[in-house]
Amino acid sequence: MFVDTAKIMLKAGDGGNGCVSFRREKYVAAGGPDGGDGGKGGDIIFEVDDNLSTLSDFRYKRKYAAENGENGKQKKSFGRRGKSLVIKVPRGTLIKDEATGKVLHDMSNDEPYVAAQGGKGGWGNCHFATPTRQVPRFAKSGIPGEEREIRLELKLLADxxxxxxxxxxxxxxxxxxxxxxxxxxxxxxxxxxxxxxxxxxxxxxxxxxxxxxxxxxxxxxxxxxxxxxxxxxxxxxxxxxxxxxxxxxxxxxxxxxxxxxxxxxxxxxxxxxxxxxxxxxxxxxxxxxxxxxxxxxxxxxxxxxxxxxxxxxxxxxxxxxxxxxxxALPPIKIFAPEELPQEDFEKHAEREITVTEHDGVYFVEGRWLLNVIGSVNFQDYESLQYFQRVLRNSGVIDKLVEAGIHEGDTVSIYDVEFDYVG
Structure with missing residues (x-):
């Protein structure tokens, strides 16, 4: 059967968690933290296969997930990187965002397309050792991989x-x-x-x-x-x-x-x-x-x-x-990627947030914050002010205050860290 449209769900691999570990070796006078970082989650990658002519393979399988990254290990050993998932599609397939209908990529050439990025691995506790915090008993969790629902549309390449x-x-x-x-x-x-x-x-x-x-x-x-x-x-x-x-x-x-x-x-x-x-x-x-x-x-x-x-x-x-x-005519039409509408996070308050504290470091988590971080240029003053407003309007600052944060304490939001200023 000829099938030229399909709707599927993608889930890239989550990053592995960092490891909490300490050296304990015979004849070593002073040990220390040696927990390794978690491995990066696998990506979801689309590639063209000229042996395919329809999207019929997607009729029965609608969910695709890449492998998670492995957790960090002792002796500063990194976790293994999650295996990426490669999905083959016919040449001429358009990849669209299901929610907006915008074109993400046109699979008309041989270049692979990463449709969902795997999450970064969390840091092991060896990264958090300081002169005043010599025994950090915590590590970072891995960042979740991207999730998105997409629509595939096959538009044949014919002159x-x-x-x-x-x-x-x-x-x-x-x-x-x-x-x-x-x-x-x-x-x-x-x-x-x-x-x-x-x-x-x-x-x-x-x-x-x-x-x-x-x-x-x-x-x-x-x-x-x-x-x-x-x-x-x-x-x-x-x-x-x-x-x-x-x-x-x-x-x-x-x-x-x-x-x-x-x-x-x-x-x-x-x-x-x-x-x-x-x-x-x-x-x-x-x-x-x-x-x-x-x-x-x-x-x-x-x-x-x-x-x-x-x-x-x-x-x-x-x-x-x-x-x-x-x-005398131009070449076959290739559809250019369309920019997805940028969500205004300032208008959406009271999102789900969790705050945990370990040895003076306050970890803030909330899947929506990953999108906020990705939209902010931390080298730009106005963009940084926007980030601060989002934290206040969404209740992140209030949650930190409730958790007992003090000026000068470290705030960690996934792969972003800064000192809290009240």
Missing amino acids: VGLLGFPNVGKSTLLSTVSEAKPVIGNYPFTTLSPVLGVVRVGDRSFVMADIPGLIEGASTGVGLGHAFLRHVERCRLLVHIVDISGSEGRDPIQDFETINAELSGYSPELSERPQIVAGNKCDIADEEAVARFRAFIEEKKLPFFPISAATQNGVTPLLQAVAAKLA
Whole structure:
């Protein structure tokens, strides 16, 4: 089954906890803290696999988690890093944030994409030894890995998209000009999923996609084709195939107008894509019908080619025109990442916070604080003031006061530390 959308949940690995340990060796007069750091949690990484053509693997597995980092060990030994999880997807897959619909990455090249970062490992107690704190009996917990819900959308990478009503000859044309083997039958909706084929014209080649037939209302969800309009979005050129003979009892001019209206309804940008019109089944059409349709298309300033996909009559001039047009068009569209909206943490008070104290160090934890820290530039004065306001408005400062903090004590919020000033 062809599956081109999927919603999945990602959970990167948590960082391992730091270790609390002290040296106890024979003949060593003075020991000391020697707890090692926890290992970093594994990332979740997406990679392109050209052996895949659908997202069907994601129908049955919806949750993906990377390995957690190992806890730190004695003798300042670091915990093992968590193993990253690599997820393979077809080339042309878009990775979107489910909550906002924003594009995070376009998997159209061979570059891997880290969709969820593993958490950093916590420090062992050897980091907290000072002249006044020689026996630190605490260590830092590992930072949780990122969690996010994403949507995968497959948009095929094709130079040319074949458009038209069902049973107008799109599959027949693709099968005669390439090695592709689409299903061909004398009934509507023989093509239930997009089919790609490589077409060679002289020393040039391009990828052509047979898109399932569209009908009126496709852009609003009617019929089968609406589910595949997304695959036309990358196409540099559209070849609009019309049954010029009217063998299905439809008017070819009305067919042309209907399909273009659906393109416009789905995406105004798509409706502006360059088009070449092919009047198919001209071998069984009367000359008057061909001349009428040609005049209509030429009035719209579009190239027109009468063809017969079954007999290959007129197909060569069509392919030559397609190759020449592609040479003048920009490359296949690659979707740029979109910036996610920045949450205003000042407006959200009373979030979940925990404060624990060990030997004068106050540890503040709350998963939302990870996002705050990631949004703050601690070298910038205004950004630092924003961070201070968030701590006050969210109740962090009040929690610290309740815990008995004094001026000069150390506050530790994950991988950020500072001295408290009342």
